[in-house]
Structure formats: structure tokens, C-alpha cells
Amino acid sequence: MYNSHLEAITIPANDPFADTNALASRAMDYKVAVTKMRSVGLDIGDADTIVGIGTKNHTYLPAMNPYFRFDNIEFDRLFSMALAREWSRDDAEPRRGLLVSGDSGAGKTTHLRQRHAYQGIPCIEVTMRADMEPTELLYTRSIVGGDTTIEYGAGALAAMYGIPLIINEIDAAKPSTLLGLNEFFDSGTVTIVETGEVIHAKRGFQVHATCNSKFLDDPTDAFAGTRGQNTSVLRRFFSMVYESPSVDQEAEFIQSLYPDLDKGIVQKKAQFVVALREAGKTATKIGNQSVQLSRTFCRSMVIDWLYLESTFGYLLSRGISPGQYALGPVLTNLMPDHEKEAVNALYDSILT
Structure with missing residues (x-):
């Protein structure tokens, strides 16, 4: 389901994102505009927010759930801040998404998905595996008839199109895997060694992640398959604990x-x-x-x-x-x- 409120929003003549919107020429690209939260059905305040324009049939736009309740004000406050920061930060500043910890089934990923859906912003989701190497999130390579073929992964696609990337179960990764992705989290740069191609992320790309543990060592052993991670990775995110509803x-x-x-x-x-x-x-x-x-x-x-x-x-x-x-x-x-x-x-x- 598409948020029909978005159809009434247009790009003004004095477009503050004219440079970015002018680059939206491919099928997976999208344009952005500023509007009030209430104007897209988000009854969580009346601040300005970024919305995607013309994304109704976008491959990576999540379906809107009109029954979803936005009742975690801390999450919405941090999400709004992180989204606004991505579109206002200086080019030299690192990108920052959210690292959301909380009980299984509390609604972490769903809330992330619904904020993007309501605002018409496409996003790509991937679930981390224990055996995943850093490059696998970015691209895969195979040899066909003696030639090396490169296929873009979720990370490279998100960077190319300026789309947020959501990594679920990020604490299932090997610590070395996430360390190898620190630069990608910061800059969105993907270097494909085999071909020499370098992808520089477009504005709008940021990485959000969810986990059941609190990301560091879990002394209770309550989260099977999770691993303590290097604290340097934490610096790449704004973090919060997602509490279950009262x-x-x-x-x-x-x-x-x-x-x-x-x-x-x-x-x-x-x-x-x-x-x-x-x-x-x-x-x-x-x-x-x-x-x-x-x-x-x-x-x-x-x-x-x-x-x-x-x-x-x-x-x-x-x-x-x-x-x-x-x-x-x-x-x-x-x-x-x-x-x-x-x-x-x-x-x-x-x-x-």
C-alpha cells in the first residue's frame, strides 16, 4: 500500500535539493522534498521532514501499513534527527544511521520500515549471517568462462541510488566483518578491487541496523548466535534500546x-x-x-x-x-x- 498523502506533495520552484534531484535520471533514483510530518499522516509532531517524490512503484519502497502505531517517541525522535542530518550534513561529515537494540518482536525493523514507507523513501533490507564476509554485503564475484563477473550487493545498490540500507541481526556478524565495513558505514564508498570501480554513495544513503543483544558481549547467553562486537563499530551509529509497548x-x-x-x-x-x-x-x-x-x-x-x-x-x-x-x-x-x-x-x- 502506497501512502496517498505523498501524491499531493510537489517540488517547489526554489528547490533546496535541486542539485540532488537533477541527478535522479535512472529508474531506481528518486527525488526528495520537504513537508510537514502531519501532511503525510505521521501524527508524531509538526516538524519538517524529508519525503520521496515519485516513488509509488519503486522496487525498494516498503508497503505502508495503515494500522501501524507510531508509539515509540524515542525512536521517532532519533529517526527524524538522523534523516534530517543526512540531508543537511557537510560532505566531509560521516554518515550516521541508527543502531536499534531490543527484544525480538518488539517492532524494531517494522518501525524502521514504516517510517520509510510513510515518507516514500525506498530502503533495502539485508539480514547478517555469521559466515558473511565484508565484501559479500557490497558485491559478489564469480568466474564464468574465465571472465570475472561482478554483481552488486545490497550495500553497493543502496549507495549507488542514495537509498538507506537496513541490516537486521547485525550482531550475528563476525567482529572482523563489521570492522571491515566501518569505512562503508561512514562514507558509503565501495571499492571493487577486481575491476577498480569505485562507487561513491549519493546523498540519502545511510545504514540502520537492528539487533537483539546490546551489541557487546552478552553475559546472559540469551541471544543465541550473537557475538560481542568491536566498540569502534558503535561509533558509526546513533544507538538506542527499543522498549516494548506499555x-x-x-x-x-x-x-x-x-x-x-x-x-x-x-x-x-x-x-x-x-x-x-x-x-x-x-x-x-x-x-x-x-x-x-x-x-x-x-x-x-x-x-x-x-x-x-x-x-x-x-x-x-x-x-x-x-x-x-x-x-x-x-x-x-x-x-x-x-x-x-x-x-x-x-x-x-x-x-x-
Whole structure:
């Protein structure tokens, strides 16, 4: 879904980005303009912000989700700052994106994706792997009939077109891999050694990254596959911890999906969701046992749970709780028995 608000925004005669916009001649290039956040449906302030012009059918433009709730003000404040800085910084200044740490399913990547979608700014996503080398993010090479063939990777494409790059699970990388990318994070420069080609990133390129750990060593071993990283990489980002929604924020989200649902029921559902998330972080007293759940309850799972609850509404006449039944396919069916019992006990204590 494209943000239709963007269609009403035009480039003024006294275009402050005339030089950049004049270079937008290829299919993947895009033009930019300045507008107020509220004018593109972002009810998070009335400051100026950058938007993409003519990107409706752009290959890398994320789809807008009109149900997404922009309820993490710290994230939105930092994102707005980083975006504005990229378009106002001196050419000699390094680029800076966000490094967003937080619980799995908290909404880190989705929030990044939706800010770009609402503002019509294309972005490229890639997920880091433990075996990925620095050059693989930038380009790959192969030999065909004795000739070396170069294919641009996500990093090189983002730099060429002035598109933000989002690296998910960045803490899964080998420390040496990220060290080898420090200059790329700063300048967006890609040097293809095999051909001698040098790509200098266009304005608009910046790297955002997400991770579940706090990027350095994790003494709890709670994030399988992650590794402590060199602190020099941290200097290439503005960092933050993305907190999960509060009970009130979760209630507002649920009410937005089901406006006719009783507010008291909505509040209890929100309390249940938040309690589940807390039980996924630390051992929690539930009923007669102390349990730490092996899975969390992210926003997409909340949506699925509520949808299935309404779908299975007919079970109520058979003496079966639709809400409790819906937890099975969304969360508990693949849990150990003691965790499943704990979730059901938590549901009973809050929602029945």
C-alpha cells in the first residue's frame, strides 16, 4: 500500500535539493522534498521532514501499513534527527544511521520500515549471517568462462541510488566483518578491487541496523548466535534500546484494530500481552511455578491472536474459550508442556 498523502506533495520552484534531484535520471533514483510530518499522516509532531517524490512503484519502497502505531517517541525522535542530518550534513561529515537494540518482536525493523514507507523513501533490507564476509554485503564475484563477473550487493545498490540500507541481526556478524565495513558505514564508498570501480554513495544513503543483544558481549547467553562486537563499530551509529509497548500503548493498539470492543476487555487483553512478554524476559511467578517462556509475543502475533479469537468465536457455545484456543496456533502449540500450562494459567488469571 502506497501512502496517498505523498501524491499531493510537489517540488517547489526554489528547490533546496535541486542539485540532488537533477541527478535522479535512472529508474531506481528518486527525488526528495520537504513537508510537514502531519501532511503525510505521521501524527508524531509538526516538524519538517524529508519525503520521496515519485516513488509509488519503486522496487525498494516498503508497503505502508495503515494500522501501524507510531508509539515509540524515542525512536521517532532519533529517526527524524538522523534523516534530517543526512540531508543537511557537510560532505566531509560521516554518515550516521541508527543502531536499534531490543527484544525480538518488539517492532524494531517494522518501525524502521514504516517510517520509510510513510515518507516514500525506498530502503533495502539485508539480514547478517555469521559466515558473511565484508565484501559479500557490497558485491559478489564469480568466474564464468574465465571472465570475472561482478554483481552488486545490497550495500553497493543502496549507495549507488542514495537509498538507506537496513541490516537486521547485525550482531550475528563476525567482529572482523563489521570492522571491515566501518569505512562503508561512514562514507558509503565501495571499492571493487577486481575491476577498480569505485562507487561513491549519493546523498540519502545511510545504514540502520537492528539487533537483539546490546551489541557487546552478552553475559546472559540469551541471544543465541550473537557475538560481542568491536566498540569502534558503535561509533558509526546513533544507538538506542527499543522498549516494548506499555499496557496503555498496547490497549490503544488493540482498540484501534477493534474499535467496538469493550474498553475493559481491551485493557485486560493488553495486560495479558504485556505479562506474556515479561515472562519471556525473566523467570516469572505464574500460578504455582516460576517460568521463563521460550517465546515472546510480538505485535504481529497479537494481531494473529485477535483475528483467530474472532474466527473461533463459535467455540464459545461449546464451552471453549476462543481467546485461549487461539493462543495454540499462534504461541503455545510448540511450547513445552510446563510453558503451555503457565500461559493458560496467566490467561485464566487475567482474562477469565
